[in-house]
Amino acid sequence: MTARWTLFCAIIDNFGDIGVCWRLARQLKQEHALDLELWVDDWQALSVFLKAQLPELHDQDACLDRDTLLADGVLVRRWHNPWQGAAALDDHIANSDVIIEAFGCELPASVKLALGKVQKPVLWLNLEYLSAEHWIKECHGLSSPQPVSKQVKKHFFFPGFEQGTGGLLREADVLENHMQWQQQQAELRQQRLQTTGLGAKNQADHLLVSLFSYDTPALSGWLDALAEQTQPVICFVPEGKSLIAVSRHFARPELVAGDVVSVGALSVTVLPFRSQHDYDELLSLCDFNMVRGEDSFVRAQWAAQPFIWHIYPQDDGVHMLKLQAFEHLYLDGLDTDAAKAWRAFSNGWNQGEDCRELWHYLRPQLSGLQLHGRKWQKKLAVMPDLATDLVNFETLFKLSAHP
Amino acid sequence: MKTAQEIKPGQVIMIDGSPWKVQKNEFNRAGRSSAINKMKLKNILNGMQTETTFKCDDKLEYIVLEQKEVTYSYFADPMYVFVDSDYEQIEIEKDDLENVLMYIEDGMEDVCQAVFYNTKVISVDLPKTIVRQIAYTEPSVRGDTSGKVTKVARLNNGHELQVSSFCEIGDFIEIDTLTGEYKSRVKR
Numbered sequence: 225m226t227a228r229w230t231l232f233c234a235i236i237d238n239f240g241d242i243g244v245c246w247r248l249a250r251q252l253k254q255e256h257a258l259d260l261e262l263w264v265d266d267w268q269a270l271s272v273f274l275k276a277q278l279p280e281l282h283d284q285d286a287c288l289d290r291d292t293l294l295a296d297g298v299l300v301r302r303w304h305n306p307w308q309g310a311a312a313l314d315d316h317i318a319n320s321d322v323i324i325e326a327f328g329c330e331l332p333a334s335v336k337l338a339l340g341k342v343q344k345p346v347l348w349l350n351l352e353y354l355s356a357e358h359w360i361k362e363c364h365g366l367s368s369p370q371p372v373s374k375q376v377k378k379h380f381f382f383p384g385f386e387q388g389t390g391g392l393l394r395e396a397d398v399l400e401n402h403m404q405w406q407q408q409q410a411e412l413r414q415q416r417l418q419t420t421g422l423g424a425k426n427q428a429d430h431l432l433v434s435l436f437s438y439d440t441p442a443l444s445g446w447l448d449a450l451a452e453q454t455q456p457v458i459c460f461v462p463e464g465k466s467l468i469a470v471s472r473h474f475a476r477p478e479l480v481a482g483d484v485v486s487v488g489a490l491s492v493t494v495l496p497f498r499s500q501h502d503y504d505e506l507l508s509l510c511d512f513n514m515v516r517g518e519d520s521f522v523r524a525q526w527a528a529q530p531f532i533w534h535i536y537p538q539d540d541g542v543h544m545l546k547l548q549a550f551e552h553l554y555l556d557g558l559d560t561d562a563a564k565a566w567r568a569f570s571n572g573w574n575q576g577e578d579c580r581e582l583w584h585y586l587r588p589q590l591s592g593l594q595l596h597g598r599k600w601q602k603k604l605a606v607m608p609d610l611a612t613d614l615v616n617f618e619t620l621f622k623l624s625a626h627p
Numbered sequence: 628m629k630t631a632q633e634i635k636p637g638q639v640i641m642i643d644g645s646p647w648k649v650q651k652n653e654f655n656r657a658g659r660s661s662a663i664n665k666m667k668l669k670n671i672l673n674g675m676q677t678e679t680t681f682k683c684d685d686k687l688e689y690i691v692l693e694q695k696e697v698t699y700s701y702f703a704d705p706m707y708v709f710v711d712s713d714y715e716q717i718e719i720e721k722d723d724l725e726n727v728l729m730y731i732e733d734g735m736e737d738v739c740q741a742v743f744y745n746t747k748v749i750s751v752d753l754p755k756t757i758v759r760q761i762a763y764t765e766p767s768v769r770g771d772t773s774g775k776v777t778k779v780a781r782l783n784n785g786h787e788l789q790v791s792s793f794c795e796i797g798d799f800i801e802i803d804t805l806t807g808e809y810k811s812r813v814k815r
Contacts (some may be wrong), residue, residue: 236659328661328682350682353658363655363665366680369642371688380663380680518658542656 227618230260230320232303234329235266238465240536242266242273243519245326247393247500249298255396257616261320263303265506270300276497301359307332314338322618324349324381339372347618348378354392354518355548361388365617377621386551390617393519394609398504398526399601400575405508406559413509420493422458433512434460435470436503436520437534442573443469444578451488453587460506461494466514470494507531511592524573528601529595533569547574558596562589629689631681631809632663635805636726637742637750639671641688648749650725654683669722671744693743697751699735702787707731709741709751717741719748730804732784753804759783759814761798764790777809 229252233245242264249262264270271287274295281287281295291302307333309317317323318338325331328350332340339346351366364382383390405412413427430455437443447470450457461470463481470492471479478487481496498506502519507513507527515524516534524531533550535543551570555563566589569582608616632654639646648674651667662683669676681684681687697709697717706718719741721728727739740752766779776792789801790809801810 320722327659329808352663353661355658357655359653359655359665362678363663366665366678368682368685369678370685536658538656538659540656546658606668 226259227321229322230261230317231324232263232329233326235269239273240519242342252394253297256615259615262300265303265305267302277499318342323349325353339376342375346376346591347621348496349381350536351449352382354383356385356553360384364389374472375458390613391610392522393540402508402527431455431457432510434506435466435514437514437516439465439468441576442579444473445578447473449580449583451490457490460495461491463497489619526563528597564594565589628686631685632683639690654814694740697739697741717748723750729786756801758799
């Protein structure tokens with residue numbers, strides 16, 4: 225009998241939460257043939273997101289009228305806040321084989337009550353944020369006893385970069401896709417320039433970069449540095465928070481998809497909200513990627529092109545410790561000059577400093593960083609991916625519940 | 628009920644009807660505003676040890692336990708022996724002293740609290756502030772009396788901690804037993 229999994233996703237801001245949950249849900253459905261329900265609280269954000277993924281869902285208003293959607297084989301259900309589940313629905317969820325709270329979101333109270341009545345083993349997972357910190361390995365997989373039922377076992381599950389963690393999201397075809405895109409790089413780059421109104425430019429002479437960061441004062445100095453290069457630069461900016469700082473830099477009230485702004489060697493082109501597949505291709509084709517949060521950060525590592533991670537800023541500055549933990553793993557094996565340049569730019573960017581000089585220091589290291597990125601990608605690809613690790617965890621859980 | 632982050636080492640929480648003593652409670656910040664507590668627990672009834680994780684705001688049932696004033700007497704491997712005001716001896720295992728072991732030394736006069744569960748002692752708490760003597764530290768840095776510059780000092784029982792750079796061998800210092808940090812130099 226097919227295992228039934230239920231995944232809860234609360235969208236806090238942007239599309240990072242749903243980006244990760246959608247990838248995970250699709251992979252669990254398509255590669256592991258699970259019966260999967262994805263519960264999402266922000267139906268408006270979900271509709272915008274899904275429209276980009278699945279153009280056939282072009283009628284966004286029609287999506288908003290429904291409480292369930294079947295998208296790419298995944299049953300997506302509206303998580304009303306406050307929860308409007310009837311007792312039968314609570315029981316239906318509670319009787320899943322696996323229930324996942326993504327990023328520490330809380331199950332509805334009535335679902336927890338229903339868990340107290342289940343007569344079969346249920347694995348309840350708190351899927352946490354990705355981190356490179358050492359304590360992740362010590363906490364991964366540990367139980368979290370809850371006063372609901374002895375049949376229900378809750379565990380914490382931590383994605384990570386090392387053996388002993390839950391691994392990273394990696395679909396079966398992602399590395400092959402990147403290989404193919406990079407083999408056809410010249411042709412695909414030219415196509416991309418044509419679709420963005422920059423077709424006359426000869427892509428072979430250009431440095432291509434993508435920008436998908438949070439709003440930061442660091443951006444301005446970097447754009448200045450790109451503009452004063454001798455080599456022409458094309459900077460792709462997907463719609464999103466990065467545009468706030470880009471608009472400010474160019475003294476434009478607003479930039480929208482299709483806009484192109486040129487100054488010195490730099491042309492900035494604004495892209496419409498991308499599908500995940502299309503964004504993966506963009507990462508593969510660019511010589512340098514500025515990424516953020518969790519989803520684009522992981523994707524940049526599969527693309528294996530040089531990147532800088534704009535980590536989600538936390539009020540007490542704890543994000544800098546998380547950044548340093550990643551640097552410690554990622555820079556291992558990279559030559560000293562390249563590592564120093566990468567670390568300086570990364571810290572400068574994440575602390576909102578002027579990155580103009582730091583870019584001129586980093587730019588000559590890109591070819592070395594690309595080679596390093598490929599080694600890093602291979603190292604990560606040896607580990608089981610997150611979805612497979614979750615399925616393996618459930619298998620062990622079932623064995624322990626029915627020895 | 629207390630939240631996971633409010634629970635202190637030495638306290639006892641109930642899980643599935645069994646009392647578990649919290650031996651360690653580590654707080655870690657996850658992404659955004661979430662935080663996680665990792666606890667090392669020991670089952671008071673059967674001695675089984677385990678590690679668990681909780682969201683920092685998970686509510687846990689904890690129980691208030693009987694306490695009695697005791698002072699440290701001697702070490703009789705593997706037990707540490709304390710005595711109460713009636714000179715009754717109370718023995719406790721090293722594992723159950725994990726959070727205070729570094730401050731236990733012969734001749735200490737601190738009045739401690741032995742904690743009991745159904746007549747069995749499960750932990751000993753030290754006063755919030757204790758005074759210990761420095762057995763060894765590098766010579767003082769001349770001219771610095773701000774206390775902001777620190778150096779390592781070793782206590783009589785071998786435990787090491789950071790102290791102000793003006794502290795010297797033989798000095799007595801106050802230590803916060805909850806944080807493990809040096810507070811000040813004191814005269815004796």
